[in-house]
Amino acid sequence: MSEIIQHWDKAFENKARLAIMSILMVTDWADFNRFKEQLDLTDGNLASHLSALEKVSYIEVRKSFIGKKPNTSYRVTATGKKAFKQHLQSLEKFLRNQG
Amino acid sequence: MNQQALEDLKEIRSIMDRSTRFISLSGISGVIAGVAALAGAAAAYWYFQEVIFNYESVDYWNQEAQYRFFLLDALAVLIVALSGGIFFTVRKAKSQGQKIWDSTSRRLLINLSIPLAVGGYFCAVLLYMGFIGFIAPVTLTFYGLALLNASKYTLDDIRYLAISELILGMVALWFIGYGLLFWSIGFGVLHIVYGLVMYFKYEK
Numbered sequence: 049m050s051e052i053i054q055h056w057d058k059a060f061e062n063k064a065r066l067a068i069m070s071i072l073m074v075t076d077w078a079d080f081n082r083f084k085e086q087l088d089l090t091d092g093n094l095a096s097h098l099s100a101l102e103k104v105s106y107i108e109v110r111k112s113f114i115g116k117k118p119n120t121s122y123r124v125t126a127t128g129k130k131a132f133k134q135h136l137q138s139l140e141k142f143l144r145n146q147g
Numbered sequence: 148m149n150q151q152a153l154e155d156l157k158e159i160r161s162i163m164d165r166s167t168r169f170i171s172l173s174g175i176s177g178v179i180a181g182v183a184a185l186a187g188a189a190a191a192y193w194y195f196q197e198v199i200f201n202y203e204s205v206d207y208w209n210q211e212a213q214y215r216f217f218l219l220d221a222l223a224v225l226i227v228a229l230s231g232g233i234f235f236t237v238r239k240a241k242s243q244g245q246k247i248w249d250s251t252s253r254r255l256l257i258n259l260s261i262p263l264a265v266g267g268y269f270c271a272v273l274l275y276m277g278f279i280g281f282i283a284p285v286t287l288t289f290y291g292l293a294l295l296n297a298s299k300y301t302l303d304d305i306r307y308l309a310i311s312e313l314i315l316g317m318v319a320l321w322f323i324g325y326g327l328l329f330w331s332i333g334f335g336v337l338h339i340v341y342g343l344v345m346y347f348k349y350e351k
Contacts, residue, residue: 071166086166
């Protein structure tokens, strides 16, 4: 049990963060609106989860302009990919051990 | 904890699926495309009669009116099938709360169009060179490949339709001259069967 807990990533404790990472694992750059459409979160809530993931460098940020509107896109980093995969593995392992 | 882990895994899976696959393709649009194809084939049969099954009578085709009828017939089928497909897919997407024009539908269309465009080019050249008998097997084969390619970006079930079209295309290659018959099966019957299966599986 303690070994599983070791790999249990604190950054993914929150459902919204797990969802953000799931989207980024299967897409390249995704912008803010994409998450908003798919996850049904408020702007502030979403922004705070995104910046939390950015802080642990699981995702990277790119700011650009579409016309005059600022547009922020996100992409999963190599570290983030590895962490997410590890988290998935520990979830699966945990379930297997439970029988 | 156990329940939580299971739920997390399920959610991850569903989110990943929703972000990669366009799942709003409507079964009814398949049925409409199939019926349109059968009607088009019936019109062609009515116009050309038995001649259309006779590969030897290719000379008959050299008359411009025949070509014109053939192209108009094909165009009419395409328009009915496309507009029916778009209408019912938009309707289904709306009821599922999925966006009709997002990264998943774009990816689906691009991956469908590339083999389809190559196939269209291939057939145009065959037609130009006068190899009319090969049009049916070639269209069925390229259509099957296009569907196979697109199946990664939509419901998995499309794969079965793709494989059926491919088998039909390969068989049709041995029966040059019976193109209309194979077309009716591939674009008519298979679409109707597949559309009904999808309708009862996902929309009922």
